[in-house]
Amino acid sequence: MIEIVSRDRCISCDKCIAVCPTNVFDRGEDGIPVLARRDDCQTCFMCEAYCPVDALFVDPRSHPLPEPPDEAALAAGGLLGSYRERIGWGRGRTPGARFAVGPSLDRAGAPLTS
Amino acid sequence: MNELTADVLVAGGGPAGAWAAVKAAEAGARVVLADKGYLGTSGATASAGTGVWYVEPEPEARETAMASREGLGGHLADREWMARVLDQTYANMNELAEISKYPFPVGEDGRQIRRGLQGPEYMRRMRVRVRRAGVRVLDHSPVTELLADGSGAVAGAAGYHLRDDRPFSVRAGAVVLATGGCAFLSKALGCDVDTGDGALFAAEAGAELSGMEFSNAYAIAPAFTSVTKTAFYSFATFYRSDGSVLEGAGSRRGRSVIARTLLSEPVLCRIDRATPEQQRAMRLAQANFFLPFDRQGIDPFTDLFPVTLLAEGTVRGTGGIRIAGADCSTTVPGLFAAGDAATRELICGGFTGGGSHNAAWAMSSGTWAGRGAARYAAGLGGRAAARPVRALGEAGVRPSGPAAGGHAEYVAAVQAEVLPYDKNLLRTGDRLGAALASLDGTWRELRGTLREDGAGVVRARSAAAMAAHARWMYNAALARTETRGMHKRLDLPEQDPAQRRRLVTGGLDEVWTRPETGALAVAS
Structure with missing residues (x-):
């Protein structure tokens, strides 16, 4: 579930508001998105993929954590923006789709490609 | 407007x-x-x-x-x-x-x-x-x-x-x-x-x-997460909490073993049958598969982690x-x-x-x-x-009686009948019948009163759609008195050659199911 909208990183581009498939975000008074309907978050990570400045963090647990994780620790651990990096979105990156060839699921079978 | x-x-x-x-x-x-x-x-x-x-x-x-x-x-x-x-x-x-x-x-x-x-x-x-x-x-x-x-x-x-x-x-x-x-x-x-x-x-x-x-598809996911990517679990071994191997459990044919065990105890998993080369390929092929692991500090190839099964209904x-x-x-x-x-x-x-x-x-x-x-x-x-x-909407938008809200309660009532493994996945006539009776009651109630204003119409209609869906599912599941495809009846475990035909379902206040007649022509 969405845990962090980084005030330091956010550039108020409204992209997350537009792309969230379950309409979780509203624009806050200061321009930083607020989690207006957080219970509707389906933990799909799409907002992270579209955030151009890696300002969002979706925890993989589909329920809210008792305390939000520490932003500095996440950044230090390379977890802010890690999904966007993996799928190869962002300037200067190669789309992850180009390398998406998985292992064959059985000895005779073709490699998995998603 | x-x-x-x-x-x-x-x-x-x-x-x-x-x-x-x-x-x-x-x-x-x-x-x-x-x-x-x-x-x-x-x-x-x-x-x-x-x-x-x-x-x-x-x-x-x-x-x-x-x-x-x-x-x-x-x-x-x-x-x-x-x-x-x-x-x-x-x-x-x-x-x-x-x-x-x-x-x-x-x-x-x-x-x-x-x-x-x-x-x-x-x-x-x-x-x-x-x-x-x-x-x-x-x-x-x-x-x-x-x-x-x-x-x-x-x-x-x-x-x-x-x-x-x-x-x-x-x-x-x-x-x-x-x-x-x-x-x-x-x-x-x-x-x-x-x-x-x-x-x-x-x-x-x-x-x-x-x-x-x-309509009873369930996907394997790390417990408490959303990531239902089941394919890589064909490289996994499943365990009980005492560390013993859960025999027969698997991603392909052993999913009901996992479900049955989850009813009474946790099921643990480790993706321990993949070579280093296969592990690397997995990361390239499905970046999102690893989010639950990387973000919780779990190495899925060496650590045991709890798994769950999430309902995918008619999506899968x-x-x-x-x-x-x-x-x-x-x-x-x-x-x-x-x-x-x-x-x-x-x-x-x-x-x-x-x-x-x-x-x-x-x-x-x-x-x-x-x-x-x-x-x-x-x-x-x-x-x-x-x-x-003319507008055709009924349940959730034009109730038959005085309007009231309550979509969340209706959603919970439907979920209580369709998400549990012992009702939907491990099917018997008795359990399906009891679940359908409860769902029919939910439908009657929401059909009578459910309506929410403004954007609430969307949630009210979704609640009505889920209730309708669940009733069609179980009505058809009761009508197919055999085991075929993913529809597995524990009380009727054999495939019946006489039932090799599709079942057509419909209706809202009165739900019906009948065998399909005639082939569906492709030529047009």
């Missing part, structure tokens, strides 16, 4: 809706696409990625592909439909490469490998193509009901702009329902927009459902709106269905083909439905928008 007109209205912005919109526009139609979320991120495909049933047009390869799952599906699929889906999918995947420049991986032979799609990349490019085709895209604008003319032909839809907080209507010559299946808000990856809304709309217009008994089941013609028309004039909203029995029978077949079906059925709807709308001449229309 924002009032729009179009030749073709597409409800739903997953892959089926996107292809329907593109192909309707290419056929010359003015197209509006309305999505509950955002075209590009909405639905089970966008956030997940998927294999695709893409087979080179070589007779032997095609034959093997078609034969491979016929038995699993209980011999309810149709060879002609499989063949045309393979043809259409081949064409559409090639369009993705050539028109959308999708960055397919390149094999050692220098050729692109086109058997899979990364969801975010695929749907981002489909959004670009839809908009380039001149389609008017309404994001965050769920359709809430259909409109019909005096003859009962579908003539548009009404919905709600969530971001602008105001209703809208689209008067259209034809409507394509591409609203997805129903996963009952189980939090399975990307599926919470899939609440079966289109099937409710279709039934209110008089359309039929097919294969609703094949094969039931849905019954298709009546080769152009994905339904039995209602002006109404077409595509993707997971439609039955996938025609190519899968009673057992899911996984993402692969569903992805192929989405792009194929979307293509046919879009073209079919454009042709139908053109046949109306200029009359489409001039027809007097």
